[in-house]
Amino acid sequence: MPVAELLPLTDVTACCTPITLDAMTAEQAEVMARTLKALADPARLRLLSLVAAHDDDEACVCDLTEPLGLSQPTVSHHLKILVEAGFLTRSKRATWAYYRIVPGSLDAVAGLLTSV
Template identity: 75%
Template sequence: MPVAELLPVRDVTACCAPITRAPLSEDDAETVARSLKALADPARLRIVSIVAAHDDQEVCVCDFQEPLGLAQPTVSHHLKVLMDAGFLTRSKRGSWAYYRLVPGSLDAIAGLLTTV
C-alpha cells in the first residue's frame, strides 16, 4: 500500500499570536486570510466536517458527491483548495483518492481566534 505524501502545512500559529493579543502585521494578515478563505465556503466546510466525522477520519473521493449534491469536478476543485491550504492530505489507492485532515490544521486556525 502506498504511503500518503504529506503536504507542508501552512502553520498560521507560527506566524502570529492570537489576533486578540496583538495587531497582525500585513504579511500575517494575508497568511491568515488565505487559510480562512479556504474554509469560507459552505461546501468546503461540509467536506471538512464529513472527513472529521467519519469513523476513521478518512473519506474516499467517491463519497463526497452525493452528500454535497455537487458534480465531481466541483468536488475535486473544493478538495484541491483545501489541500493547497494545508487542511487535507490525499493518498491514492488504485484509481481512488482518500482524504484526511492534516493533524492540527484546524487547531491552528482556532488558536488564532482565542481570547487567551
C-alpha cells in the first residue's frame, strides 16, 4: 500500500465512532480501513509486537531485521507505514533509528471495534 494513502491515527479517532454504534459513512469507512490496512500485515504486526517486547517499549531498527528474517530496506518500509499510520514514532540517535509504540494507538483502534 502506498504510504501516502495512510493518515495519522488522530484522523481515525477524530473521524470515527465504534463501527457497531451507528451506520458508518463512506468517508469514515475509508479512514478506518486505511488504518486497519496498516495493521493487516504479518511483518507489521510482528514489528509492533517486537518493539513492545523491548525494554522501554523502544527498539533500534538494528534489532528488528534479524528476528523477522527480512532485509533492512523491507523492514524500514514496513516501519515507515506504521509511523505514517500513527502506531510508531521514530527518533534518530547516532547511526540508528529507534522506534517506539505511540501510547494508546492500538487501544484507540480496539475502541472502534469494541461493541458498545
